[in-house]
C-alpha cells in the first residue's frame with residue numbers, strides 16, 4: 332500500500348511510501364546506504380561507527396530474508412531514490428502474536444525534517460493494524476530526534492533503562508520504551 336506524506340521535500344517532491352519485499356533490484360544497496368548514513372550521523376541503531384558496508388549488507392540480507400508473515404518493511408522514495416525505511420516484526424511467541432516491534436526507522440540525513448519518517452510511521456502503523464496487530468512497541472535513546480517524533484505521533488512512554496545501548500561512539504545512554512495501542516485506533520483511509 333502506498334501513501335504520500337502531507338509534507339514535501341525541499342525540491343517540492345512528495346515522498347512515496349510503499350511496502351518492499353526481498354529481491355527488489357537496488358533495495359539492498361539503498362538500505363545499506365540508509366544504515367551507514369544514520370550510523371555516520373551518530374544514531375543509535377544497533378551498530379558502532381566501525382560498521383562496514385559488508386556488515387551492513389549482511390544485516391539487511393538477513394532482514395530481507397526474514398520478511399513475510401512475521402516481518403514487514405516499508406520504504407520512502409523521493410524522485411525514485413529510497414530515502415527512508417521502517418520495519419514491523421510480529422512477536423513469534425504464541426502468547427504475543429498480537430504485538431510487534433517497530434524497528435529501524437531511518438531517513439537519510441539530507442532528507443530529514445520533511446515528514447518522511449512521519450509518513451513511514453503512518454504506513455507501518457496502518458500495515459500493522461491491517462495484519463491484525465493491536466500493540467506496537469519500540470525503544471529509542473532518550474532525548475533523540477526520534478523520541479520527539481514518537482510522542483508527536485501518539486506513542487506512550489512506558490519507562491526507561493539506564494545505560495542500555497550505545498551511540499556509534501560506544502557511549503552508553505538511557506533507552507526509553509514506547510508503545511502504541513492500535514486496537515483503539517481507527518484505521519484511517521489512505522486516500523489512494
Ligand SMILES: CC(C)(COP(=O)(O)OP(=O)(O)OC[C@H]1O[C@@H](n2cnc3c(N)ncnc32)[C@H](O)[C@@H]1OP(=O)(O)O)[C@@H](O)C(=O)NCCC(=O)NCCS
Pocket residue numbers: 337338339369374375376435436437438439442443444445446447448449450470471472475476477479480483
Ligand atoms: C528520527 C528520524 C527517523 C526522523 O526522520 P524525519 O524524516 O526527519 O522525520 P519527520 O520529518 O517526519 O519529522 C521530523 C520533524 O520535521 C517536522 N516536519 C514534518 N513534516 C514536515 C514538513 N513537511 N516540512 C517541514 N518539517 C516537517 C516534524 O514536525 C518533525 O518535528 P519534530 O522533530 O518536532 O517532531 C531521523 O532523524 C533519523 O533517521 N534519525 C537517525 C535514525 C534514528 O535515530 N532512528 C530512530 C531509531 S529509534
